[in-house]
Amino acid sequence: MMNISPRLAGENNKDYSYRVIRENMMSLTLAPGQVISEIDLADALQISRTPVREVLAKLKEEHLIDVVPQVGTYVSKIKGHLIEEAAFMRFTLEKEVLLRSCQSFPAEALLELKKNVGLQELLVDKKARELDFHQLDTEFHQIIYRGNHLENVWKSITRLSTHYNRIRLLSEREHSFEEAVTQHRQMIGLIEQGQTEQIEHAVKQHILAPMNQWEELYRDDSRFAHYFDVSSGISVC
Structure with missing residues (x-):
């Protein structure tokens, strides 16, 4: 239904x-x-x-x-190779967009990010609010791209990340999303302080590292195994 x-x-x-x-x-x-x-x-x-x-x-x-x-x-x-392609694209582009943000980012967009994370923090430890967090998470990254006048790049990422985003949501239902909220707050700090040297590590932790948890979702004994077609496998980029 x-x-x-x-x-x-x-x-x-x-x-x-x-x-x-x-x-x-x-x-x-x-x-x-x-x-x-x-x-x-x-x-x-x-x-x-x-x-x-x-x-x-x-x-x-x-x-x-x-x-x-x-x-x-x-x-x-949910297909493994499409998860990997989306993760590669997200990591590569997000790193560059955040580097640009450290050089120049609109004050009003920075305020939007802070308001967005404030709403995310209100959802931490709340039951059955994963979809609400997921929507705020999407908006958070969209604000960063919009602040860099890259709205169409974000739209392209969204179209190509359907498998990546579905497994992310599934993972957020099984685990706390508190760490992701903390990482969003840290990204804001990096932008504010122009700390370009820490960007690659931050993006790797935010986009690639969570993939280490996903095996439990698609392995044969998982209750979600029937959601997946992993004939090509899933690996961390």
């Missing part, structure tokens, strides 16, 4: 169905490997099948849909 959020002002059927279906996939409400159909999705959203069909084609490009000819359409299982 999907979570059906209210339609936003100005959303047409295609935009609305894309946002709601994608949110349900990224929140794991529509679980990896789950069978889906145009008819069921259109009925749930109370719209025609045409925009849903177009949305599924778009989500397939984002690696969130697998179509098996003459068998069915599925929410894609």
Whole structure:
């Protein structure tokens, strides 16, 4: 069963169905490997099948849909090689963006970051708030890219990080996200103080190091093993 959020002002059927279906996939409400159909999705959203069909084609490009000819359409299982590619991209780009931020970063964007982390800290140790944290986490990094006038770079990262972000959310449900909040606070300090020499280590700890915990999620005896297709393996970049 999907979570059906209210339609936003100005959303047409295609935009609305894309946002709601994608949110349900990224929140794991529509679980990896789950069978889906145009008819069921259109009925749930109370719209025609045409925009849903177009949305599924778009989500397939984002690696969130697998179509098996003459068998069915599925929410894609989380794939190891796509996690690795996204982690490599995030590490490489985030390091450079933070280095730029240490040289110059708007005061208003820095204030946004501090407000965002303040909200994150309110969620620490709260039960079942992982999705709320995950959304704030996404906004935190988006603010950094926007402060560097790299909004389209962030959008590209978001489109290519669907598998990486789903396993991150799953991990945050199993472990505390307190360490990630602390790392966000440290990143703000590095930007404020222009400490470029510490950027690479900070980004490595934030983006790559958590992957060491993920094996327990996809190994054969995990209760989440059926969410994964790790035929290509997962490793720390």
